[in-house]
Amino acid sequence: DQQVKQNSPSLSVQEGRISILNCDYTNSMFDYFLWYKKYPAEGPTFLISISSIKDKNEDGRFTVFLNKSAKHLSLHIVPSQPGDSAVYFCAASGGGSEKLVFGKGTKLTVNP
Amino acid sequence: EAGVAQSPRYKIIEKRQSVAFWCNPISGHATLYWYQQILGQGPKLLIQFQNNGVVDDSQLPKDRFSAERLKGVDSTLKIQPAKLEDSAVYLCASSLDRAGRAWDTQYFGPGTRLTVL
Numbered sequence: 001d002q003q004v005k006q007n008s009p010s011l012s013v014q015e016g017r018i019s020i021l022n023c024d025y026t027n028s029m030f031d032y033f034l035w036y037k038k039y040p041a042e043g044p045t046f047l048i049s050i051s052s053i054k055d056k057n058e059d060g061r062f063t064v065f066l067n068k069s070a071k072h073l074s075l076h077i078v079p080s081q082p083g084d085s086a087v088y089f090c091a092a093s094g095g096g097s098e099k100l101v102f103g104k105g106t107k108l109t110v111n112p
Numbered sequence: 113e114a115g116v117a118q119s120p121r122y123k124i125i126e127k128r129q130s131v132a133f134w135c136n137p138i139s140g141h142a143t144l145y146w147y148q149q150i151l152g153q154g155p156k157l158l159i160q161f162q163n164n165g166v167v168d169d170s171q172l173p174k175d176r177f178s179a180e181r182l183k184g185v186d187s188t189l190k191i192q193p194a195k196l197e198d199s200a201v202y203l204c205a206s207s208l209d210r211a212g213r214a215w216d217t218q219y220f221g222p223g224t225r226l227t228v229l
Binding site: 004103 | 116152153154155156157160168203205217218219220221222223
């Protein structure tokens with residue numbers, strides 16, 4: 001039972017354009033959502049998060065949008081840079097458990 | 113500030129052998145996590161420690177996996193005996209907050225890539 005789904009295994013965009021990574025969840029008790037970025041041979045690094053009391057959180061080039069009614073969140077990267085090329089994981093927690101549940105990840109490639 | 117250290121970085125063993133992984137969290141971090149990441153999947157929590165006590169080990173296959181965190185600092189994860197399906201990257205993470213809340217940023221180590229033949 002996959003509670004956090006990232007249905008696009010990969011995404012390719014041109015440098016300077018917008019990257020949009022999507023994530024869906026099934027557990028309505030989730031109330032905190034995070035995005036992690038992972039480079040090859042390194043551990044994931046925290047990127048940005050959002051609480052369920054908000055619908056948007058912005059940090060520089062990165063913005064996360066949360067649509068609770070659709071159980072959907074997205075990560076926007078504007079403008080995209082080649083250094084953003086990595087695997088992006090969506091994660092969620094809540095419902096009395098602080099355990100993070102991760103999606104399978106989306107591999108983003110930003111072409112120069 | 114030094115990050116989360118893990119060793120070894122790579123390990124190849126045959127099935128039914130045993131293996132141990134070591135993790136040194138960021139100094140002062142009370143919470144320590146072990147995750148298993150199978151190829152093509154996201155990390156899955158195996159066990160969470162608060163200082164040297166276990167908070168959550170619901171997804172740890174206890175018949176073959178064990179973990180300890182002596183003195184609330186370093187931690188060791190052991191697999192005995194290993195199976196083919198244990199091939200994965202084992203990630204250690206730590207966070208500062210003593211309550212281990214999800215919104216307290218987890219810092220990950222580089223992981224140990226285990227191959228079971």
